[in-house]
Amino acid sequence: MASFQSLTILLFFSLVTFSFAALDPNKLPKNTAIHFPIRKNDTSLQYYTTFEFGESRTIIDALIDLGAESVWFDCRSYVSSTYKRISCGSNRCQKAKGWYECIGCNSTPRPGCSNNTCGVLAFNPNRLYFTAQELGEDTMRASSTDGRFVLRDYDAPKFQFTCADSDIIDGKPGDHTKGLVGLARTQLSLASQISSSFNLAPKFALCLPSSSENGLGDIYVGGGPYYMPPSPQDQSLSLIRTPIVVNPVSPPPIYSEGAPSNEYFISVQDIEISGKRVSFNSSLLSFDKNGFGGAKISTIAPYTTLHASIYKRLVKDYVKAAALKKIKRVTSVAPFGACFDSRTVTTTATGPGVPDIDIVLPGNAVLVKLKLSGSNLMVEVKKNVICLAITIDGGAFQGTSIVLGGHQLENRLLEFDLSTSRLGFTPSLLLSNTSCSHFRLY
Numbered sequence: 001m002a003s004f005q006s007l008t009i010l011l012f013f014s015l016v017t018f019s020f021a022a023l024d025p026n027k028l029p030k031n032t033a034i035h036f037p038i039r040k041n042d043t044s045l046q047y048y049t050t051f052e053f054g055e056s057r058t059i060i061d062a063l064i065d066l067g068a069e070s071v072w073f074d075c076r077s078y079v080s081s082t083y084k085r086i087s088c089g090s091n092r093c094q095k096a097k098g099w100y101e102c103i104g105c106n107s108t109p110r111p112g113c114s115n116n117t118c119g120v121l122a123f124n125p126n127r128l129y130f131t132a133q134e135l136g137e138d139t140m141r142a143s144s145t146d147g148r149f150v151l152r153d154y155d156a157p158k159f160q161f162t163c164a165d166s167d168i169i170d171g172k173p174g175d176h177t178k179g180l181v182g183l184a185r186t187q188l189s190l191a192s193q194i195s196s197s198f199n200l201a202p203k204f205a206l207c208l209p210s211s212s213e214n215g216l217g218d219i220y221v222g223g224g225p226y227y228m229p230p231s232p233q234d235q236s237l238s239l240i241r242t243p244i245v246v247n248p249v250s251p252p253p254i255y256s257e258g259a260p261s262n263e264y265f266i267s268v269q270d271i272e273i274s275g276k277r278v279s280f281n282s283s284l285l286s287f288d289k290n291g292f293g294g295a296k297i298s299t300i301a302p303y304t305t306l307h308a309s310i311y312k313r314l315v316k317d318y319v320k321a322a323a324l325k326k327i328k329r330v331t332s333v334a335p336f337g338a339c340f341d342s343r344t345v346t347t348t349a350t351g352p353g354v355p356d357i358d359i360v361l362p363g364n365a366v367l368v369k370l371k372l373s374g375s376n377l378m379v380e381v382k383k384n385v386i387c388l389a390i391t392i393d394g395g396a397f398q399g400t401s402i403v404l405g406g407h408q409l410e411n412r413l414l415e416f417d418l419s420t421s422r423l424g425f426t427p428s429l430l431l432s433n434t435s436c437s438h439f440r441l442y
C-alpha cells in the first residue's frame with residue numbers, strides 16, 4: 001500500500017515537472033528552496049550527499065563538512081564540455097578568498113590539469129590534508145522543494161569548485177571520499193553559491209539521519225518551511241535560536257594565518273546533567289589568542305569530543321546521575337568512558353531513558369537549552385551494552401574545548417542563518433514521532 005502511494009506521488013510529480021518545463025528554466029517559483037539528500041554511512045559514521053554536475057550529468061558523491069570552505073570532487077574521470085577552469089590572476093580567482101596561488105600541470109590537458117590556473121586550497125578531513133588544486137566552474141543541477149516534496153531540477157550555472165586530482169582524493173584505507181561539500185561561512189560554500197544562484201535567503205538547514213536504512217536526511221538551502229513526514233508540523237516554527245559566534249583565529253586543523261575562522265562556533269555557557277551544572281574551568285569556553293577553546297559544530301566528528309578536563313568531570317557526574325536512576329554501569333568499551341547495562345534502562349520516545357544533558361546557550365535575552373537525550377546520547381556497542389557517545393578530544397579536534405559531533409546532532413533540524421548569524425535548532429524530532437530519515441522524497 002505504501003509503495004503504491006509513493007508511486008502515485010512520483011507519477012503526479014513527473015506530470016508537474018512536465019507542465020512547468022515551459023517556464024523560465026532557471027527561475028525558482030516563489031516559496032520554494034533547494035534540497036539535497038543526506039545519507040549516513042553506518043561504518044564510517046559520516047554524512048554524504050549527491051548531486052549532478054556538468055553537461056555530462058556526472059553524479060557526484062560528496063562528504064558533508066560544515067567546517068570546509070568550498071566544494072571539491074575527483075576530476076580524474078570528469079568529462080564535461082561546459083567545464084571552464086578559472087585562470088590565475090582573474091577577478092574570480094581573487095574573489096575565491098582564502099588562500100590561492102598559480103598552479104600548472106605537466107600531464108595531458110583535462111579538467112583539473114592545465115597551466116596558469118587559479119589554485120585554491122582543498123582539504124580532506126579524513127586525511128587532514130590540504131593541497132592547492134584547480135579552481136573551475138560548471139553547472140550544478142539542484143532540486144527544488146516546497147519543504148514537503150522534491151519537485152524538479154534546476155541549473156546553477158558557473159558553480160565554482162575545486163577540480164581535484166589524486167593528491168587529495170586517495171586517503172587512508174577505508175576512506176572513500178571522492179568529493180566534499182563545504183558549508184562554512186564563505187562565498188564558495190555550497191549554500192552560499194546556491195543561495196546566490198537562485199536568489200534565495202542566505203540560510204541552510206540540515207537534518208542528519210541516524211541511519212540510512214529507513215531513508216534519507218535533508219540539506220535545505222534558502223529557508224523553510226521544513227516538513228518531516230509523517231509529522232504534519234512545519235519544523236521551522238519550532239526553532240530555538242542562539243547566536244553563531246566568530247572565533248577570531250582559526251584553530252587547527254584549518255590554520256589561516258590569524259584570520260577568523262569560517263566554522264560555526266556557539267557560545268556555550270554551561271553543561272547540565274539532569275538539570276545540574278557540570279563544574280569545570282569556564283575559561284575553556286572562551287577563545288584564547290591561538291583560537292583554542294570555545295565550542296563548535298561539526299559534521300565530521302562522529303561523536304561530541306570534549307577537552308580532557310571537561311570530559312572527566314562530565315563522565316563522573318553522568319555516572320552518578322545514572323546511578324540515581326538505578327542504571328547499572330558496566331566495563332567501559334573504548335573509546336567511550338561510561339557504559340551501561342541496557343537491561344537496566346527504560347525506553348522513552350527519544351530512546352533509552354538515560355539522564356539528559358543540556359547544553360546551555362544564550363538565546364534572545366534569555367538562556368536556551370539544547371537538550372540531548374536518549375539515542376542522541378547513547379550508542380549500542382554490543383548486546384545489552386550502551387555507552388555515553390561522547391569522547392575525549394584528540395587528533396583533528398584538539399584545541400576546541402567542545403566539538404558537537406554528528407551523533408548528538410541527528411534527528412533534529414539545524415538551521416544556519418548567515419544573514420542574522422543565528423543557529424536555530426528544534427527539539428529532537430523523535431518527540432514529534434518523526435526523524436531525519438524519510439523515504440517519501442525520492
Ligand SMILES: *[C@@H]1O[C@H](CO)[C@@H](O)[C@H](O)[C@H]1NC(C)=O
Nearest residue numbers: 105106107108109113114115
Ligand atoms: C604546461 O606547460 C608545460 C611547459 O610549457 C608543458 O610541458 C605542459 O604540457 C603544459 N601543460 C598543459 C596541461 O597544457
Ligand SMILES: *[C@@H]1O[C@H](CO)[C@@H](O)[C@H](O)[C@H]1NC(C)=O
Nearest residue numbers: 041042043044045174175176
Ligand atoms: C562506508 O564507509 C566504509 C568505511 O570508510 C567504506 O569502506 C564503505 O565503502 C562505505 N560505504 C559506502 C556505501 O560508501
Ligand SMILES: *[C@@H]1O[C@H](CO)[C@@H](O)[C@H](O)[C@H]1NC(C)=O
Nearest residue numbers: 280281282283284285288293
Ligand atoms: C582555568 O584555565 C585557565 C587557562 O587554562 C588558567 O589560566 C586558570 O588558572 C584556570 N583556573 C582555574 C581555577 O583552574
Ligand SMILES: *[C@@H]1O[C@H](CO)[C@@H](O)[C@H](O)[C@H]1NC(C)=O
Nearest residue numbers: 231232349430431432433434
Ligand atoms: C507519538 O506517538 C505516541 C504513541 O503512538 C503518542 O502517544 C504521542 O501522542 C505521539 N506524539 C505526538 C507529538 O504526536
